[in-house]
Amino acid sequence: MLDALDRRLLRLWQAEPEMSAAELAAGLDLPAPRVARRIERLREAGIVRGVHGVIDWRALGYAVEVSLRIQLDKTAPRAFDAFQEAARRVPEVTAMQTFLGRVDIRLTAIARDMAHWQALYRDRILTLPHIAEIEALMQVATVKTDQVLPL
Structure with a gap:
C-alpha cells in the first residue's frame, strides 16, 4: 500500500511533525505540489488522520x-x-x-x-x-x- 516515497515522507514527518508540506518537500528534495498530493492521498486512505498539538498536562499543574x-x-x-x-x-x-x-x-x-x-x-x-x-x-x-x- 505504501511505496518508498510514502515511507520516506512519513519517516520525515514523524521526526518533525510540525513541518509544513513545503518544508517536507524541501527535506525530500521534491516539488511541493507533489508532496501535497501525497499527503492528501495518505489522508484520504486514512493513513494520516490528523496532526495534533501535544500539551504537557504536567506543565499545567497536573502532577x-x-x-x-x-x-x-x-x-x-x-x-x-x-x-x-x-x-x-x-x-x-x-x-x-x-x-x-x-x-x-x-x-x-x-x-x-x-x-x-x-x-x-x-x-x-x-x-x-x-x-x-x-x-x-x-x-x-x-x-x-x-x-x-x-x-
Whole structure:
C-alpha cells in the first residue's frame, strides 16, 4: 500500500511533525505540489488522520496520573455503552481503552495532586455505572510514549 516515497515522507514527518508540506518537500528534495498530493492521498486512505498539538498536562499543574483497570457488571444490559458514555464526560479522563479478557476497560486519569485525585476517584470515578471491580495503579514514571512507527 505504501511505496518508498510514502515511507520516506512519513519517516520525515514523524521526526518533525510540525513541518509544513513545503518544508517536507524541501527535506525530500521534491516539488511541493507533489508532496501535497501525497499527503492528501495518505489522508484520504486514512493513513494520516490528523496532526495534533501535544500539551504537557504536567506543565499545567497536573502532577498525578493513574491507570484504572475496570471490570464491568456484564449482566447489565448496555453496561459497556453506559459506562463509556459516562466516563467520556469526566474531563480528567485522558484515555479509555476496551479489552477482551479479565479487564474490560482501562481508563487513564490525571489530577492536580493527591487531594484532587481522592475527590475525583470518590465523586466521579466510583460513581460511573456498572463497575464490578476496579484497580487503581498510580503511575511512577513514563518510560516511552512516542508513537513513531518503523517505516
